[in-house]
Every structure is written in C-alpha cells, then in structure tokens.
C-alpha cells in the first residue's frame with residue numbers, strides 16, 4: 186500500500202485537563218518557534234514552527250504518544266498543522282506521529298524511514314548493556330509511555346531542503362537519518378538527539394554525545410556535533426530539556442564532540 190492510500194486515523198479530540206497532564210503550555214523560544222515540553226518530567230520536546238508564507242505550523246518531532254492532543258490544540262491556536270517532520274524514528278520522537286497523521290503528512294529523512302515505519306530504533310539499540318535499573322525503566326517507558334508504534338511516512342526531507350524557513354541539516358550517528366533544522370539569520374538550530382542534556386535517568390547534564398547503547402554509531406554522532414558547532418549557533422534546541430544558549434554554546438558543543 187502506498188502512503189497516499191494508507192488509511193488515516195480520525196482527528197484527535199482531547200480534554201483540556203488531560204492535555205495539561207501531557208504537556209506544559211507552549212513556550213516561545215525563538216522567532217516563530219514554540220516549544221512544548223511533554224511527559225511527566227517535561228523532558229520530551231516538540232517544536233511548532235510558524236510557516237513564514239501562510240497560516241499554520243510545522244511540527245518538528247512528535248514526542249511521546251500521550252502528547253498528541255496537546256500538540257493538536259497548541260497548533261490550532263497557530264493555524265493548524267501543515268506537516269510533521271520527524272528528526273529520526275526513535276520511539277520517543279515518533280510517539281504521537283501515528284495520531285497526528287490524521288491532520289497532516291509525516292516526513293523524515295530517507296535513512297530514517299525504516300525505523301519510523303518499523304522498530305523505532307530497537308533494531309540496533311544495545312539495551313542489554315545499560316545498567317539494570319535503567320534497562321527496566323526504559324523497557325517499560327519505551328513500550329507503554331513513549332512509543333505510539335510504527336507510522337506511515339508520506340515523504341522525505343534531505344540536507345538543504347527548506348522547512349518553515351529553516352534549512353534541513355543531516356546530523357546522523359545517534360540514529361540513522363537524524364535531521365536538524367538551521368536558520369542562519371538568527372543562528373537558531375533545532376537538533377533533536379544530536380546531543381543529550383539529560384543522563385539515562387532523565388537528570389539534567391551539560392551537552393554530551395548520546396548514550397552509546399542507544400547510538401547507531403557514536404563516532405559519527407560526535408562528528409555531527411562538530412558539524413553543528415562549526416555553524417556557530419546562538420540558540421540550540423535539543424530533543425530533551427534545553428534550550429542551550431549563552432556565550433559558550435559553541436565551546437560546549439566542541440567539548441561534547443571531543
């Protein structure tokens with residue numbers, strides 16, 4: 186079945202009280218960029234990007250599955266969802282994408298399609314190498330809290346494509362086909378899991394290469410952090426916690442890439 190003929194789910198209706206449990210109110214973090222912090226610990230980031238040439242927003246990353254109603258409600262205040270771009274196919278980034286597909290097409294990089302439509306990263310993760318407590322906690326949350334399951338991908342984006350006034354940049358390593366978004370005019374980068382600002386228990390930490398057990402290729406992930414540092418961004422918006430701002434953004438990225 187092609188994407189065009191794949192049945193879509195019905196539109197999402199949700200109750201305000203449930204939406205407030207799933208996500209904090211949208212926060213403006215750059216010109217035309219809104220951050221939704223989702224999940225119980227508010228560490229799951231979904232971004233709404235105002236379309237420069239018309240109404241509506243691009244949704245960048247889909248967070249965990251319980252955030253779908255909050256994403257749709259926040260997007261409606263801004264003219265509705267024009268498209269959903271997944272940074273990569275991991276469970277905690279495609280979470281609400283199957284439900285959001287009722288409202289708009291879902292896109293990702295060609296190299297991320299297999300994970301988005303398939304295992305959600307489980308094909309290559311090495312969770313047996315995590316400490317036992319993290320392994321148990323992650324096993325539960327991936328399956329029951331984060332993952333919304335496979336999502337049909339309607340189209341793809343690659344390096345240099347334009348999305349809501351941002352340029353697509355390829356930052357693979359943590360996951361196959363991980364893409365960020367870069368806007369040179371105010372040096373804003375959305376980079377998802379190019380680096381982590383949380384440790385394996387969800388506690389804040391300075392930017393670091395993602396956990397080796399969850400990476401496709403950690404050496405490549407470090408090269409992608411170096412590629413990001415070379416752009417000399419002023420505001421970097423990651424997939425969990427953040428934003429990363431201030432005078433030493435580039436130095437922190439360079440340290441994470443070493």
Ligand SMILES: [Zn+2]
Nearest residue numbers: 275277378424
């Ligand atoms: Zn993640």
